[in-house]
Amino acid sequence: MALKSTIYKAQLQLADMDRHVYADHALTLARHPSETEERLMMRVLAFALYVAADDHHGQLEFTKGLSDVDEPALWHKDLTGQLLHWIELGQPDERRLLKAAGRSDRVTVISYAASTPVWWAPLQGKLARVSNITVWQIPADQSQALAALAQRGMSLQVTVQDGIVWVGDGQRSVQIEPVKLTA
Template sequence: MAAGATILTFDVELADVDHGVYESLSLRVAQHPSETDAFMVTRVLAYLLEYEEGIVFSEGISATNEPAVLVRDLTGAVTAWTEVGSPDAERLHYGSKLAGRVVVYTHRDPVKVAAQWSGKKIHNADAIVLHNFDAGFVDAAAAAVSRRNALTLSVTERRVYLELNGTSLSSDIHDTRIA
């Protein structure tokens, strides 16, 4: 955990109909002082939308050789590599060679994020998907965050319904192939 990090707790009810995941979770999220609220919210959403056995948050912004969220199997091998924000092509290339599945969740303009990878060497680029949300969704969610959070996330037909500390929001999940 990073020195000076703010610890946030999320009591989560997750109902992801698209993936058949129904869980009650208690998450402790360390927010690094240089991490924006929008990045942190996107990181939490990525964790929940990619939820499966073996999923963990990495050391976050301070981790140079790991993504924001990753999944390890019982042997410790990385099976899924989930980046947040706008990672560089080298990170995606490395993650794609290491893990069977790589995805990116961004709170930024997906066209600009994907443009930075154009013409760069990225292993298995055609299998990497960039996910983003409707304009304003992540910022509205970030405005509702406090130190202790009650969060309900439902997903059906690639649409998320989020209730966070009494604020109700919804968004489609938009997918862009990077190659």
């Protein structure tokens, strides 16, 4: 018998002063049996960092992700179905990223493992010629601290200012400082 996904619900209060995006979002996330809480919370973080101020040009959505190898963790499609933004988590291989770059206007990778420098070193030169791929690293200690905020029902406040992200649940907060690996 196959294991079922665990449902998490998050009330997200977003104040992104860098992009002037201020909104409340009710998120429902299905955590795949093989997904860690750290990855789940990285999906929430990616949503907060890339959700648009309005839905006039489509919406940022969680995808099947781990259940479908042809989909990223999140994507933003416009109202015609054209793929505008492909968001990957972890350490995807070069072929996957190049394929995504061909399918989408913009590709963002958020890597959060301690092994990110080892993964990134051989890819850096190969992906330098692809202008629509941006790679970010979240330090492993910060992504693990974010994972500690995960609960089946959570209320999170996310504040972004000067490239620094604060995520809190009313009792605890985590400061996240993403590091851009691409030029």
